[in-house]
Amino acid sequence: MAFVEFRDVRKVYTMGEVKVAAVDGMTFDIEQGELVVVVGPSGSGKTTLLNMLGGMDSCTSGSIKLDGREISQFSAKELTDYRRYDIGFVFQFYNLVQNLTALENVELASQICKDPLPAADVLAQVGLAHRMDNFPAQLSGGEQQRVAIARALAKNPKLLLCDEPTGALDYKTGKAILKLLQDTCVQTGRTVVLITHNSAFTAIANRVIHIKEGKVEAMELNDHPISAETVEW
Numbered sequence: 001m002a003f004v005e006f007r008d009v010r011k012v013y014t015m016g017e018v019k020v021a022a023v024d025g026m027t028f029d030i031e032q033g034e035l036v037v038v039v040g041p042s043g044s045g046k047t048t049l050l051n052m053l054g055g056m057d058s059c060t061s062g063s064i065k066l067d068g069r070e071i072s073q074f075s076a077k078e079l080t081d082y083r084r085y086d087i088g089f090v091f092q093f094y095n096l097v098q099n100l101t102a103l104e105n106v107e108l109a110s111q112i113c114k115d116p117l118p119a120a121d122v123l124a125q126v127g128l129a130h131r132m133d134n135f136p137a138q139l140s141g142g143e144q145q146r147v148a149i150a151r152a153l154a155k156n157p158k159l160l161l162c163d164e165p166t167g168a169l170d171y172k173t174g175k176a177i178l179k180l181l182q183d184t185c186v187q188t189g190r191t192v193v194l195i196t197h198n199s200a201f202t203a204i205a206n207r208v209i210h211i212k213e214g215k216v217e218a219m220e221l222n223d224h225p226i227s228a229e230t231v232e233w
């Protein structure tokens with residue numbers, strides 16, 4: 001049994017008379033400790049896939065399992081617990097609380113989960129030991145994204161889900177964030193899923209899932225991922 005199992009998953013949105021199959025029969029596995037890049041053009045269903053995996057949206061049919069548990073059958077209460085305890089999210093636009101310091105932003109997440117990691121330690125891990133008492137407005141975009149990553153990691157989640165985490169950053173800063181996500185995966189064994197439209201990112205992954213028009217077009221395993229430091233786009 002794989003750590004994550006997607007089996008013939010569909011998500012159909014209905015808008016009046018029109019039905020859109022955002023995810024149209026996807027099947028794939030993810031193993032624990034992998035850095036997975038899900039790549040596909042705009043509108044191919046990446047965010048929908050991530051939202052279902054993260055328990056933010058339900059599937060119309062099919063089966064989604066994480067660590068042997070059938071997410072797709074969860075009640076609303078079970079989904080709340082799943083999002084709270086099992087999943088760390090990183091979004092393109094950081095979503096930090098502006099009137100809390102970096103440390104307080106991370107502590108906020110720790111407060112809602114069972115087995116958090118110490119907020120200050122995680123901030124140090126992402127290279128922000130010297131910026132803990134700063135407010136988001138006093139931090140650069142890359143630093144804010146590091147706080148957001150620390151916030152997600154402090155929950156000690158089973159899965160770290162990242163939706164275009166470098167989308168709002170310049171080239172150099174984006175690369176540093178990719179490196180941080182790759183290091184997190186290699187050094188802590190955390191399973192990281194990153195969605196992107198940038199096919200250059202596939203070179204750093206252990207597993208690449210190519211999606212197109214709501215379907216898995218191809219899946220590759222990469223025995224020798226390159227360091228995020230050397231990736232070019």
Ligand SMILES: Nc1ncnc2c1ncn2[C@@H]1O[C@H](COP(=O)(O)OP(=O)(O)OP(=O)(O)O)[C@@H](O)[C@H]1O
Pocket residue numbers: 013014015020021022040041042043044045046047048049197
């Ligand atoms: N809540 C919704 N209601 C109706 N249609 C939706 C909804 N969410 C997504 N869709 C449609 O489903 C399809 C897939 O969308 P999704 O956001 O998953 O793609 P994406 O690959 O993440 O795109 P992008 O890279 O542009 O964010 C699109 O055609 C989109 O318009």
